[in-house]
Amino acid sequence: MDRVRINVTKLALFAYHGVNDEEQRLGQRFYIDMSLIVAPVLATKSDLLDDTISYEDVIHCAEDAxxxxxxxxxxxxxxAVGSAIMAQFPTIQNLSVTVHKPSAPVAAIFDDVAVTVDFSRDG
Incomplete structure (x- = not known):
């Protein structure tokens, strides 16, 4: 059985997430990285989109969530992103979702703040 890793990196979204009232009022840009392990993937032999997961559909699911x-x-x-993706795509075995918040309101010099949540059907 072929297992395939699909990666989506730096999906840019503008949203109003944050603990501070100002963050929720003004919003900011976030980036999402996703790494999906999918099995079985027949597309490695068939070369058909129907035999894999459309990363476009995964992206739309992530955006909506x-x-x-x-x-x-x-x-x-x-x-929320990971739960929505796992619910919509049953052939995903493992998923990592990283949300980057490069403009986090912290009095420090840094490139990025990020959190990764891992999901697995194995428990």
Whole structure:
């Protein structure tokens, strides 16, 4: 059985997540990375889209879950994205969702703050 890893990196979304009132009022740009392990994937032999998962569909699912409401923490936002993807795509065995918040309101010099939530059908 072939297992395939599908990666989506730096999906950029503007949203109103955050603990501070100002973050929820003004919003900011977030980036989402997703790594999916899919099995079985017949497309490695058939070369047919119907035999794999459309990453376009995964992206739309992630966008909908991330933008559906305001979350106070990026942990909860990442969990909402991962839960929605796992529910919609039963052939995904493992999934990692990382939400990046490069403009987090912290009095420090840094490139990024990110949280990763991992999902598995194995328990």
């Amino acid at each position: 991330f933008l559906e409401k305001k979350y106070r923490t990026i942990e909860r936002a990442a969990s």
